[in-house]
Amino acid sequence: xxxxxxxxxxxxxxxxxxxxxxxxxxxxxxxxxxxxxxxxxxxxxxxxxxxxxxxxxxxxxxxxxxxxxxxxxxxxxxxxxxxxxxxxxxxxxxxxxxxxxxxxxxxxxxxxxxxxxxxxxxxxxxxxxxxxxxxxxxxxxxxxxxxxxxxxxxxxxxxxxxxxxxxxxxxxxxxxxxxxxxxxxxxxxxxxxxxxxxxxxxxxxxxxxxxxxxxxxxxxxxxxxxxxxxxxxxxxxxxxxxxxxxxxxxxxxxxxxxxxxxxxxxxxxxxxxxxxxxxxxxxxxxxxxxxxxxxxxxxxxxxxxxxxxxxxxxxxxxxxxxxxxxxxxxxxxxxxxx
Amino acid sequence: xxxxxxxxxxxxxxxxxxxxxxxxxxxxxxxxxxxxxxxxxxxxxxxxxxxxxxxxxxxxxxxxxxxxxxxxxxxxxxxxxxxxxxxxxxxxxxxxxxxxxxxxxxxxxxxxxxxxxxxxxxxxxxxxxxxxxxxxxxxxxxxxxxxxxxxxxxxxxxxxxxxxxxxxxxxxxxxxxxxxxxxxxxxxxxxxxxxxxxxxxxxxxxxxxxxxxxxxxxxxxxxxxxxxxxxxxxxxxxxxxxxxxxxxxxxxxxxxxxxxxxxxxxxxxxxxxxxxxxxxxxxxxxxxxxxxxxxxxxxxxxxxxxxxxxxxxxxxxxxxxxxxxxxxxxxxxxxxxx
DNA sequence: CTGTTAGCGCGTTCAG
DNA sequence: CTGAACGCGCTAACAG
Numbered sequence: 001x002x003x004x005x006x007x008x009x010x011x012x013x014x015x016x017x018x019x020x021x022x023x024x025x026x027x028x029x030x031x032x033x034x035x036x037x038x039x040x041x042x043x044x045x046x047x048x049x050x051x052x053x054x055x056x057x058x059x060x061x062x063x064x065x066x067x068x069x070x071x072x073x074x075x076x077x078x079x080x081x082x083x084x085x086x087x088x089x090x091x092x093x094x095x096x097x098x099x100x101x102x103x104x105x106x107x108x109x110x111x112x113x114x115x116x117x118x119x120x121x122x123x124x125x126x127x128x129x130x131x132x133x134x135x136x137x138x139x140x141x142x143x144x145x146x147x148x149x150x151x152x153x154x155x156x157x158x159x160x161x162x163x164x165x166x167x168x169x170x171x172x173x174x175x176x177x178x179x180x181x182x183x184x185x186x187x188x189x190x191x192x193x194x195x196x197x198x199x200x201x202x203x204x205x206x207x208x209x210x211x212x213x214x215x216x217x218x219x220x221x222x223x224x225x226x227x228x229x230x231x232x233x234x235x236x237x238x239x240x241x242x243x244x245x246x247x248x249x250x251x252x253x254x255x256x257x258x259x260x261x262x263x264x265x266x267x268x269x270x271x272x273x274x275x276x277x278x279x280x281x282x283x284x285x286x287x288x289x290x291x292x293x294x295x296x297x298x299x300x301x302x303x304x305x306x307x308x309x310x311x312x313x314x315x316x317x318x319x320x321x322x323x324x325x326x327x328x329x330x331x332x333x334x335x336x337x338x
Numbered sequence: 339x340x341x342x343x344x345x346x347x348x349x350x351x352x353x354x355x356x357x358x359x360x361x362x363x364x365x366x367x368x369x370x371x372x373x374x375x376x377x378x379x380x381x382x383x384x385x386x387x388x389x390x391x392x393x394x395x396x397x398x399x400x401x402x403x404x405x406x407x408x409x410x411x412x413x414x415x416x417x418x419x420x421x422x423x424x425x426x427x428x429x430x431x432x433x434x435x436x437x438x439x440x441x442x443x444x445x446x447x448x449x450x451x452x453x454x455x456x457x458x459x460x461x462x463x464x465x466x467x468x469x470x471x472x473x474x475x476x477x478x479x480x481x482x483x484x485x486x487x488x489x490x491x492x493x494x495x496x497x498x499x500x501x502x503x504x505x506x507x508x509x510x511x512x513x514x515x516x517x518x519x520x521x522x523x524x525x526x527x528x529x530x531x532x533x534x535x536x537x538x539x540x541x542x543x544x545x546x547x548x549x550x551x552x553x554x555x556x557x558x559x560x561x562x563x564x565x566x567x568x569x570x571x572x573x574x575x576x577x578x579x580x581x582x583x584x585x586x587x588x589x590x591x592x593x594x595x596x597x598x599x600x601x602x603x604x605x606x607x608x609x610x611x612x613x614x615x616x617x618x619x620x621x622x623x624x625x626x627x628x629x630x631x632x633x634x635x636x637x638x639x640x641x642x643x644x645x646x647x648x649x650x651x652x653x654x655x656x657x658x659x660x661x662x663x664x665x666x667x668x669x670x671x672x673x674x675x676x
Numbered sequence: 677c678t679g680t681t682a683g684c685g686c687g688t689t690c691a692g
Numbered sequence: 693c694t695g696a697a698c699g700c701g702c703t704a705a706c707a708g
Binding site: 346348349360363370393397398399 | 702
Binding site for chain 4: 677683685690692
């Protein structure tokens with residue numbers, strides 16, 4: 001008795017058992033044509049007896065499609081994009097499509113390999129979540145498969161870029177602090193090679209300008225979007241000995257780090273320091289205190305990306321959807337004291 | 339000029355362009371046999387000209403394999419399993435395999451559908467991350483494909499269960515609190531239909547028993563492993579008006595909720611209350627204060643699951659690996675005060 | 677060394 | 693209605 005799994009049942013075996021031709025089995029499976037009740041019964045019986053499951057791969061080969069779309073994410077374990085992956089999975093599932101997730105690990109070379117793998121597996125489209133590949137290469141891939149890409153503005157045939165208005169949202173976040181009476185507002189910015197990070201810094205600048213608050217570059221520190229860098233950046237800010245009563249951080253993860261640094265220095269949030277993040281990660285509702293932040297429509301982003309991809313595959317027109325960012329005011333921000 | 343992507347180049351087209359037979363192209367692609375340099379050059383030139391990428395799907399059909407393994411996760415956006423997914427991806431990638439991730443959404447019916455989809459796509463094995471499907475059904479699937487399953491103890495041919503010793507780790511966590519001098523220790527348990535949750539409660543009980551501390555059922559509240567339920571559970575515990583100075587929570591997410599509830603009641607951590615979680619999610623290093631918790635080897639779990647699957651596919655023997663849980667002492671626990 | 681033939685599992689003509 | 697024959701893209705066995 002062998003432990004290994006038995007070889008899959010084929011359509012032909014079903015046909016033999018039901019004493020009909022393979023075509024008849026196929027027709028019943030796909031409802032392609034009318035079949036007499038007697039044969040149908042025999043076939044259904046055989047399918048049940050044999051526990052037959054059609055081979056979707058072979059089916060796809062014959063039909064010329066794979067019912068799958070590739071998704072390049074930088075890190076499948078990223079807290080930020082997980083909800084997006086779910087949105088993609090959900091929208092694709094409705095049309096019988098499956099996502100093929102691969103991680104680029106923030107590495108252009110690796111990302112190219114992954115892209116090649118996806119193309120080799122004949123995915124019908126590729127969704128790129130903030131890739132590291134350069135625009136030109138990406139554009140050339142668009143000749144082979146339709147592309148939906150987030151986090152950058154890429155124009156071209158067979159390509160749809162989905163962007164969110166980070167600048168405006170950062171403006172609103174900063175403006176919120178200003179309206180609470182804060183005038184000394186620091187910023188922990190993200191890595192500047194990242195367009196989102198640049199735009200958030202820009203929104204911060206615009207809000208200060210509109211309020212007539214002079215921009216002080218010493219109140220801007222830089223991080224890499226991870227918690228540790230937020231902690232470090234806050235310590236740098238504190239080391240300048242400049243006073244500030246509010247802090248806008250370019251993403252929630254760095255805000256967590258900054259919040260811990262404040263805690264270590266016994267600076268209270270929000271009493272001594274108002275803190276605002278960006279992203280609204282699931283955990284931000286349960287930080288102490290709950291974090292005021294900008295909600296990114298991460299799930300919808302995935303949903304929309306998946307739906308757009310489906311339309312592109314079907315050869316339909318697609319247009320850039322409007323995905324609003326939203327300021328979520330919780331308890332880490334408060335009116336300036338004294 | 340059409341916007342759509344052009345149809346993929348086939349091996350046959352390459353052969354025609356290089357004026358050789360398809361087999362020769364195939365041989366060059368796979369290094370199956372020696373080919374004269376002249377033909378090789380011609381073929382390589384044709385491949386470059388046409389930008390040919392072999393169709394892995396068709397290749398798999400001919401070869402009888404798909405180079406893919408299915409992974410059933412309950413929620414692809416779960417903070418807990420993401421690192422595991424990464425571990426699976428990494429180990430599989432080394433052998434040229436790709437994971438096909440699907441979400442079961444904690445729903446047995448949906449999970450069965452997903453399993454069927456994976457089988458239809460002819461994955462060569464399935465890794466089930468804490469599934470909702472019943473044991474019997476799972477065992478029957480093992481006849482078709484090798485299974486690696488976590489979070490439950492299932493014996494059978496073609497099946498490997500990977501379990502972690504939750505009971506022992508929970509014992510150690512509780513014991514740590516006892517050694518710090520705490521005697522009134524509450525517990526927020528997870529959903530009891532979940533074997534991990536039951537084992538953690540059991541470990542808590544054993545530690546109390548060993549220390550000669552009488553078990554008080556009123557000091558045990560129950561949650562659903564999510565943040566909100568942790569917050570609620572803590573409020574319930576407080577409502578009993580029983581005093582306790584330490585709290586062991588069955589997972590980090592509920593610990594976050596409990597921590598917020600404590601903050602809302604101005605109960606300080608760790609001065610007034612020692613808090614310990616379970617899982618060591620990435621965020622636990624940056625809570626205020628950083629959370630003492632039990633580290634689950636989530637990445638290694640995925641790595642090990644992937645490697646075991648590869649061995650099963652190759653028909654080799656596999657054995658249950660030893661994956662230790664580890665208590666990580668940070669700042670949310672401290673010695674009991676006067 | 678290399679071309680021809682057959683076949684992977686299934687869908688789809690095309691005749692009956 | 694239904695079966696035979698052919699093709700999807702590629703590899704393998706078989707002759708040269």
